[in-house]
Amino acid sequence: MRKLIYGMNLTLDGYVAAAGDDIGWSGPPSDELFRWWLDHERASGLSLYGRKLWQTMSSHWPTGDRRPGATPAEIEFARNWRDMPKVVFSSTVDRVGWNARLVTGDAVAEITRLKAGDGGPMNIGGATLAGAAVRAGLVDEYVIAAHPVLVGGGTPFFTALDGWVNLDLVETRTFPGGVVLTRYRTRR
Numbered sequence: 344m345r346k347l348i349y350g351m352n353l354t355l356d357g358y359v360a361a362a363g364d365d366i367g368w369s370g371p372p373s374d375e376l377f378r379w380w381l382d383h384e385r386a387s388g389l390s391l392y393g394r395k396l397w398q399t400m401s402s403h404w405p406t407g408d409r410r411p412g413a414t415p416a417e418i419e420f421a422r423n424w425r426d427m428p429k430v431v432f433s434s435t436v437d438r439v440g441w442n443a444r445l446v447t448g449d450a451v452a453e454i455t456r457l458k459a460g461d462g463g464p465m466n467i468g469g470a471t472l473a474g475a476a477v478r479a480g481l482v483d484e485y486v487i488a489a490h491p492v493l494v495g496g497g498t499p500f501f502t503a504l505d506g507w508v509n510l511d512l513v514e515t516r517t518f519p520g521g522v523v524l525t526r527y528r529t530r531r
Contacts, residue, residue: 344458344459345389345460345461345462345464346464346465346483346484347454347458347464347476347482347484348465348466348482348483348484348485348486349467349468349473349482349484349486350383350466350468350484350485350487350526351468351486351487351488351500352369352488352490353487353488353500354489354490354493354494355489355490355491355493356493356494356495357499357501358494358496358498358499358500359470359499359500360395360498361497362494362496364395366399368492368494372520372522373518373519373522374414374416375519376488376518376520376524377417378416379516379524381416381419381423383486384424384427384466385423386463387465387466388462388465389427389457389462389466390427390429390465390467391430391432391454391457391465391467391468392429392431392432392443392468392472393432393433393468393469393471393472393473394431394432394435394436394469395471396469397429397431397433397436398436401439401440401441404420404421404424404441405421405424405425405440405441406421407420407421407424424441425442426442428442429441429442429443429444430446430457431443431445432453432472433445433446433447434447450475451475451476451479451481454467454476455481458481467482470499470500470501470502471498471502474501474502477502477508478504478505482529483528483529484513484526484527484529486524486525487500487526487527488518489523489524489525490520490521490522491521508529509529509530510528510529510530511528511530512525512526512527513526513527513528514526
């Protein structure tokens with residue numbers, strides 16, 4: 344069975360986007376944090392995206408390695424992003440590219456099917472999509488990169504749950520700029 348990992352950058356008060364889907368609060372990550380995310384992505388076998396995160400990622404990373412001033416890590420991330428198999432879950436997107444396939448039906452059923460298969464870990468991103476996976480008990484690990492900013496509202500990292508989810512701390516790490524990364528494993 345494949346492991347499902349939900350990880351994103353978020354504000355200290357728990358939002359992945361401020362009101363109006365504003366992600367400007369995060370600014371560019373430190374080289375060290377960016378490298379951590381790159382290594383995390385390279386260790387994955389499949390990325391699962393909700394519509395909003397897909398639109399954000401696909402608007403930048405297909406050509407991220409050709410942008411003026413791209414760092415070696417950004418070049419590597421862009422190439423890895425293009426090559427990584429991806430599944431996009433949306434009922435409003437009509438086509439996807441860059442080694443991705445579109446799922447318009449039941450996301451929880453498809454994620455359950457993918458988890459039951461062989462392969463490396465899967466990353467899930469997008470608070471709405473991940474929220475459905477969390478409520479279905481499918482997430483095995485959480486990666487939280489908390490940035491030292493409060494935005495007071497927006498899209499929360501965690502959506503409402505039907506019950507408690509007990510976790511075990513796996514890793515804590517501090518990055519330049521005051522970003523604290525924590526990883527938790529779901530206690531089964």
